[in-house]
Amino acid sequence: MLPKTVLVTGCTKGIGRALVDIFASHGYHVAGCARNKEDLTNLFVELSTRYPKQRFFFESCDAADAELLKIFGQDVLREFGSLDVLINNAGVFMPGSIAEEAPGALEKQFQTNVGSAYHLSRTLLPAMKKAKSGIIINICSTAGITAYPNGGSYCISKFAMRGMSKVLREELKPDGIRVSTIIPGATLTNSWSGTDLPESRFMPVEDVAHMVYSICELSPRTVVEEIILRPQEGDIN
Ligand SMILES: NC(=O)c1ccc[n+]([C@@H]2O[C@H](COP(=O)([O-])OP(=O)(O)OC[C@H]3O[C@@H](n4cnc5c(N)ncnc54)[C@H](OP(=O)(O)O)[C@@H]3O)[C@@H](O)[C@H]2O)c1
Numbered sequence: 188m189l190p191k192t193v194l195v196t197g198c199t200k201g202i203g204r205a206l207v208d209i210f211a212s213h214g215y216h217v218a219g220c221a222r223n224k225e226d227l228t229n230l231f232v233e234l235s236t237r238y239p240k241q242r243f244f245f246e247s248c249d250a251a252d253a254e255l256l257k258i259f260g261q262d263v264l265r266e267f268g269s270l271d272v273l274i275n276n277a278g279v280f281m282p283g284s285i286a287e288e289a290p291g292a293l294e295k296q297f298q299t300n301v302g303s304a305y306h307l308s309r310t311l312l313p314a315m316k317k318a319k320s321g322i323i324i325n326i327c328s329t330a331g332i333t334a335y336p337n338g339g340s341y342c343i344s345k346f347a348m349r350g351m352s353k354v355l356r357e358e359l360k361p362d363g364i365r366v367s368t369i370i371p372g373a374t375l376t377n378s379w380s381g382t383d384l385p386e387s388r389f390m391p392v393e394d395v396a397h398m399v400y401s402i403c404e405l406s407p408r409t410v411v412e413e414i415i416l417r418p419q420e421g422d423i424n
Pocket residue numbers: 196197198199200201202203220221222223224226248249250251276277278279280299300326327328329370371372373374375376377378379
């Protein structure tokens with residue numbers, strides 16, 4: 188059987204990096220994007236050295252830019268021929284309230300968090316539909332199921348992303364394409380830099396990645412529609 192392929196947006200740090208690591212360690216060819224070119228080059232060198240028989244394709248792309256994302260998606264298809272797993276992970280968290288957050292906070296978080304998943308899915312769906320298989324995994328957030336003060340436009344974007352994920356799930360049932368919404372709570376990444384809270388208060392990125400990988404291991408007859416992961420001691424607000 189040919190190695191499977193996965194695409195992870197926001198692949199160089201945090202949850203995205205942990206996703207790249209787990210899929211690569213299980214023999215997948217891995218594609219990904221982020222904005223920082225040096226991080227992408229370092230990731231490519233590291234993985235190509237560790238897994239010389241697998242293919243890796245990383246491109247610098249701002250996921251908030253629909254046109255760039257379209258080109259990136261097409262490049263991945265050209266490189267890999269087909270895609271088994273699409274993980275819409277890229278996201279930005281800008282704390283603030285609706286009344287007081289900076290102008291443009293809604294647009295930036297909407298374009299990065301929801302727009303990227305929407306546009307990249309649209310780019311890749313024709314190929315996935317043709318193959319009549321594939322999994323789309325949308326990394327949402329508990330901010331997309333519970334509003335909280337200082338969540339502002341981030342909450343709005345994640346509620347919208349969860350909605351989009353549910354729509355996709357319904358639309359793609361006849362195509363053999365499974366859609367999963369992952370809803371993590373506080374996970375220890377750069378998003379939390381400067382926090383006074385202890386490490387033990389957060390989930391490790393590896394746990395989120397492990398859960399996502401497990402979903403992809405199920406038979407094509409089963410879909411995990413939605414999954415909520417929280418720190419053992421509960422949400423941090
Ligand atoms: N950490 C949490 O507690 C938590 C909880 C729930 C949900 N989430 C969600 O999980 C996802 C990942 O979060 P994280 O905490 O792992 O983030 P992170 O540690 O800040 O890493 C973000 C990754 O995405 C890339 N990225 C950011 N903006 C991008 C853009 N516009 N275009 C392309 N790539 C971009 C970054 O690289 P560059 O900077 O080089 O672009 C980096 O590789 C997000 O969707 C987030 O909302 C996180």
